[in-house]
Amino acid sequence: MAKRRGLMAPPPSFLWTRRIVLTLLALFALVPVYVMISSSVKPLQDVTSTFRWIPTPLTLAPYHDIWYTVPLARYFLNSLIVSASAAVLSVAVAVFAAYAVSRYGFRGKRIFTTAVLSTQMFPGILFALPLFLIFVSIGNATGIPLFGSRGGLIITYLTFSLPFAIWMLTSYFESVPKALDEAALVDGCGPVRALFRVVIPAALPGIVAVTIYAFMTAWGEVLFASVMTNNTTRTLAVGLADYSTQNNVYWNQIMAASLVVSVPVVAGFLIMQRYLVAGLTSGAVK
Amino acid sequence: MTVSIRHDAPSAGSDTGRGRAPDPGRRSSRLWQRVRKGGLPYLFLLPALLLELLIHFIPMIFGILISFKQLTLFFIRNWQGAPWAGWSNYHVAVDFHAAIGSALLHSFWVTCAFTVLAVGLSWLFGTVAAILTQDTFRGRAVLRTIFLTPFALPVYASVIVWAFMFQYNNGLVNQLLHNTLGITSKPSFWLIGHNSFFALVIISIWRNWPFAFLCVMAGLQGIPRDLYEASAIDGAGIWQQIRKITMPSLRAVNQVLVLVLFLWTFNDFTTPFVLFGSSAPSPADVISIHIYQASFITWNFGEGSAMSVLMLLFLLVVTAAYLLVTSRRSSNG
Numbered sequence: 001m002a003k004r005r006g007l008m009a010p011p012p013s014f015l016w017t018r019r020i021v022l023t024l025l026a027l028f029a030l031v032p033v034y035v036m037i038s039s040s041v042k043p044l045q046d047v048t049s050t051f052r053w054i055p056t057p058l059t060l061a062p063y064h065d066i067w068y069t070v071p072l073a074r075y076f077l078n079s080l081i082v083s084a085s086a087a088v089l090s091v092a093v094a095v096f097a098a099y100a101v102s103r104y105g106f107r108g109k110r111i112f113t114t115a116v117l118s119t120q121m122f123p124g125i126l127f128a129l130p131l132f133l134i135f136v137s138i139g140n141a142t143g144i145p146l147f148g149s150r151g152g153l154i155i156t157y158l159t160f161s162l163p164f165a166i167w168m169l170t171s172y173f174e175s176v177p178k179a180l181d182e183a184a185l186v187d188g189c190g191p192v193r194a195l196f197r198v199v200i201p202a203a204l205p206g207i208v209a210v211t212i213y214a215f216m217t218a219w220g221e222v223l224f225a226s227v228m229t230n231n232t233t234r235t236l237a238v239g240l241a242d243y244s245t246q247n248n249v250y251w252n253q254i255m256a257a258s259l260v261v262s263v264p265v266v267a268g269f270l271i272m273q274r275y276l277v278a279g280l281t282s283g284a285v286k
Numbered sequence: 287m288t289v290s291i292r293h294d295a296p297s298a299g300s301d302t303g304r305g306r307a308p309d310p311g312r313r314s315s316r317l318w319q320r321v322r323k324g325g326l327p328y329l330f331l332l333p334a335l336l337l338e339l340l341i342h343f344i345p346m347i348f349g350i351l352i353s354f355k356q357l358t359l360f361f362i363r364n365w366q367g368a369p370w371a372g373w374s375n376y377h378v379a380v381d382f383h384a385a386i387g388s389a390l391l392h393s394f395w396v397t398c399a400f401t402v403l404a405v406g407l408s409w410l411f412g413t414v415a416a417i418l419t420q421d422t423f424r425g426r427a428v429l430r431t432i433f434l435t436p437f438a439l440p441v442y443a444s445v446i447v448w449a450f451m452f453q454y455n456n457g458l459v460n461q462l463l464h465n466t467l468g469i470t471s472k473p474s475f476w477l478i479g480h481n482s483f484f485a486l487v488i489i490s491i492w493r494n495w496p497f498a499f500l501c502v503m504a505g506l507q508g509i510p511r512d513l514y515e516a517s518a519i520d521g522a523g524i525w526q527q528i529r530k531i532t533m534p535s536l537r538a539v540n541q542v543l544v545l546v547l548f549l550w551t552f553n554d555f556t557t558p559f560v561l562f563g564s565s566a567p568s569p570a571d572v573i574s575i576h577i578y579q580a581s582f583i584t585w586n587f588g589e590g591s592a593m594s595v596l597m598l599l600f601l602l603v604v605t606a607a608y609l610l611v612t613s614r615r616s617s618n619g
Contacts (some may be wrong), residue, residue: 006585010421011524014524018418020420021415022429023308026432029433029492032444032447032451033460035450035458036447037441039450047450049456050461051456051460057495068395074309079609093334096333097330100331103327104330106328116338119342120546120549121579121602121605122598124574125597126344126346126591126597130346130348131341134345155341191326216438219439219440222555222558223555236442239471241560245582254446255447261440262438262443262444266438266439273500276500277503
């Protein structure tokens with residue numbers, strides 16, 4: 001990481017530009033976060049009248065009420081099950097694919113990587129409806145309830161994070177010296193054991209980062225959550241809207257609930273950002 | 287990390303390229319060995335491939351098929367029974383004099399304007415922030431964390447907060463612009479009418495510039511320090527260094543970054559959906575929400591699919607042209 005770019009101290013014009021621009025950007029980034037936190041501790045009449053910056057009087061009641069106005073706990077549990085399963089499965093699938101891409105030369109490799117990345121281009125709306133119909137048909141034909149179940153959502157979300165997971169893991173695996181797993185192969189390990197004993201332990205931080213990223217992708221998805229869930233499997237992404245469809249818009253509770261659902265992913269992201277930058281760097285250099 | 291050394295050494299013979307030891311206990315034929323060796327990478331890819339097929343490629347082909355069908359609510363339980371429509375869904379979609387076609391065209395232009403503005407400014411904010419935080423200074427780590435926070439929040443949660451800020455009576459934006467600063471003569475509506483377009487752009491930028499920041503930051507770490515030191519000895523100031531060293535070195539990162547931002551923004555469904563619900567006000571009627579409404583609210587799935595296919599074709603053409611132009615320019619130097 002570059003400590004000082006040049007040998008000279010930067011001129012005042014640069015320093016002032018830096019101070020002003022970075023302050024403005026920090027304000028832009030933080031004001032909504034501040035609004036979310038401060039409004040979540042206001043009583044209802046304070047969030048329905050003119051906006052005030054300083055919350056007085058303070059109340060923690062919204063954090064109690066959010067669990068009763070709508071079945072937030074159920075939505076939370078659904079989101080947790082769906083996102084965690086999708087993340088773990090996605091990374092499990094991606095580990096093998098990335099291992100193949102980084103360690104083997106095979107016919108169709110370029111086509112595979114291009115095709116997988118190109119799925120990022122598809123508008124979700126194009127395959128939302130067909131997928132819905134396919135899930136319903138599979139359900140009618142085999143009795144496996146994919147539509148409306150958590151299973152259907154898990155499969156869908158796991159493919160959403162799969163391209164990025166494969167791409168990132170490939171670049172992490174390539175940073176693990178090939179000599180290491182070749183040594184293991186010479187010592188009589190099978191390729192799968194070489195993967196589990198050598199490559200995965202060496203790339204573990206990257207794998208954790210990608211898992212967290214996959215979790216975040218699933219946690220924040222809205223379109224498929226709104227098309228494919230029913231009352232019992234509804235996730236937070238859809239459930240949070242329940243606070244405002246009733247006669248009263250409980251803005252303070254909405255803010256409190258938004259904060260509560262954000263904490264797990266923000267914490268995860270801040271932990272993994274270092275590894276994410278490392279992975280992006282090696283990916284960008286290629 | 288330790289690599290345990292195993293002593294059951296390979297038993298000579300067909301110790302192939304990768305040095306996998308044949309299992310002496312089982313008599314496997316050489317054909318099987320070759321299949322295993324050549325087929326192994328495919329075996330590793332198989333789960334990923336199957337899932338991508340099931341969730342992305344088959345539904346896409348299916349979607350193209352539906353776009354040639356007259357699939358309405360009446361046939362939804364029995365979609366195979368829906369009559370074929372030929373090209374009529376497409377004719378309706380591109381008949382810009384009739385109601386549906388002209389609404390689609392309007393939505394397309396709105397999306398283009400939205401994408402250009404949001405991507406351009408997201409890229410600008412992210413690049414400026416990354417370049418200004420390239421050197422170490424006090425508080426840099428804290429700033430980075432602050433900058434990345436919008437990207438870490440779940441999209442729907444942050445859009446809900448923005449929706450609150452844009453409220454007419456109790457929102458922060460009107461309070462700030464009207465009551466505190468007195469810029470507007472009366473409070474404005476932000477979620478209906480013309481302002482809704484700018485509300486959408488602002489939220490999109492807020493959400494995406496941290497990603498640009500992250501990518502450019504990663505790109506900056508790949509620039510060798512010697513370049514800066516050499517140019518400093520030659521008397522280059524910091525502004526000159528940014529123009530002559532930093533920006534050209536970021537070209538590869540920017541090529542991917544702008545494309546990804548473009549695709550995300552153009553396809554963005556979550557932001558307008560959470561902000562406006564299933565039908566957006568006309569000035570902010572971006573294409574993803576427009577198609578959603580055509581499909582799921584008016585229950586005309588054939589028409590909606592035709593529109594999505596047109597949208598995908600547009601994205602394919604733009605992406606191909608973009609890659610062609612940017613790759614050629616970078617190979618020319």
